[in-house]
Amino acid sequence: QSVLTQPPSVSGAPGQRVTISCTGSSSNIGANYDVHWYQQLPGTAPKLLIYGDINRPSGVPDRFSGSKSGTSASLAITGLQAEDETDYYCQSYDSSLSGVVFGGGTKLTVL
Amino acid sequence: QVTLRESGPALVKPTQTLTLTCTFSGFSLSTDGMCVNWIRQPPGKALEWLARIDWDDDKYYSTSLKTRLTISKDTSKNQVVLTMTNMDPVDTATYYCARGNGAAAGTDFDYWGQGTLVTVSS
Numbered sequence: 735q736s737v738l739t740q741p742p743s744v745s746g747a748p749g750q751r752v753t754i755s756c757t758g759s760s761s762n763i764g765a766n767y768d769v770h771w772y773q774q775l776p777g778t779a780p781k782l783l784i785y786g787d788i789n790r791p792s793g794v795p796d797r798f799s800g801s802k803s804g805t806s807a808s809l810a811i812t813g814l815q816a817e818d819e820t821d822y823y824c825q826s827y828d829s830s831l832s833g834v835v836f837g838g839g840t841k842l843t844v845l
Numbered sequence: 846q847v848t849l850r851e852s853g854p855a856l857v858k859p860t861q862t863l864t865l866t867c868t869f870s871g872f873s874l875s876t877d878g879m880c881v882n883w884i885r886q887p888p889g890k891a892l893e894w895l896a897r898i899d900w901d902d903d904k905y906y907s908t909s910l911k912t913r914l915t916i917s918k919d920t921s922k923n924q925v926v927l928t929m930t931n932m933d934p935v936d937t938a939t940y941y942c943a944r945g946n947g948a949a950a951g952t953d954f955d956y957w958g959q960g961t962l963v964t965v966s967s
Contacts, residue, residue, distance in 0.1 A: 736891055770953035772892075779941055779957035780892065791955065823892055827951025831908050834882070834894035834951060 737762060738824050738837035745843040746814045754809045754840045756824030762835060764805035767827040771800055771809045774821045774839075783822070784809060811842070819844040847871035849881075849942050849958035856964050857932050863963060867925040867942030871956075874900055874920050880945035881925040882954060883916065885938040893938075897945065898925055934965045 739757040746752040756769060763769055769787050772780035782791050784800035787807065799810045807826075811818055824837040853865035867881060874881060883895040896916040897905045906914050915928045925942060939962045943954035 767951040768949070768953070770951075772954075779943075779960050780954075781957075782946075782953055782955050785946065785953040785955070825892075825951075825953070827949075833905065833907050834897075836892040836894065838891045 736838040737828055737831065737835040738826060740822075740824060740837035740840045742838070743841045743843065745845055746811075747845045748814050748816065750814050751810060751812045752814060752842065753811075754822050754824075754842070756807045756809070756826075756837050758805050758807075758826060758828075758835075760805060761830040762805075762826045762828040763802065763807055765829055767829075769800065769802055769807040770825045771798075772823045772825065774823065776820065780823060814844050816844050818842060847944060847956040849944060849956060851940060851942050851958045851961040853940070853961055853963065855962060856966065858967050859933055859965060861932050863927075863929045863932050863936070865927045865929075865940055865942075865961065865963075867927070867958060869923050869925070869942070869944070869958075872944065874898075874918055874923070874925070876900055878948040880948065880952070881918070882943050882945055883925075883927045884941045884943055884954070885936075886941070886960075887935075887938040890938075895929075895940075896927060899948065932965045936963070937965045938963060 771784040774780040787802045849869040879900040939960040944956040945952040946955040
C-alpha cells in the first residue's frame, strides 16, 4: 500500500488528453512538499518528467504538464502518442515518515 | 555529463548482507547541496526509496528499513555504498542509485543509474 495513491491504469486514444492523479495527505502533498513525476519504459530506469510540481526538465515535450491542489497532484499528457504507453510514478516527501514516498504507479495504455 | 552505475552481486542467500556500490561521474559529492539516493523496485512493483547521503555526510533512511541499512560515501572515488543486512527473498528487486537535485528533503532525482537486479534465494 503506497503512501501516494495513483490509479493502476489509465487509457486514451492517440491525440487525446489523459490525466494521472496522485493523492496524498496532509503530511506529504498537503504539507506543500514538491511533487515529481517519472516515466519508466519497460526494462529501464525511471526518467524525470516533471519536477517541483509543474516544471519540465530540458528535453521533455510540453505535451506533459503537472499541477497540484490541496492533497493531490496530477500529470496531464496531451496529444497522446503510442510512445507514451508505459508506467508513470509520482514522488513526494512525507513528514510523518521522514522520507521520500512514491505512488504505486500508473500504466498508461494508448488505445 | 552525469552518469551513475550500480554494481554488486546478482544473487545473495537469505540472511546474508548485501553490499551495493554506486559509482558516479559528472558531479562531486563534496559540492554543497549534492546527494545520492538508493531506490529499489521489486519485479512488477512500485518504486521504494531506501536511503540518502548528502555532501556533508548527513544520512537518511527509510523508516521501515532503517535497522538494516547503512549508507556511506567515498568522495575521492566518487562512490556511494549501501549495505543491507539480513536479506530475505522479499528483498529481490532492481536496486537503483540516483542523484538528488538539491538539498531539499523531497528533492527530485534527476539522474539514475541503469539499476542492478538482486535476487535473494538459497
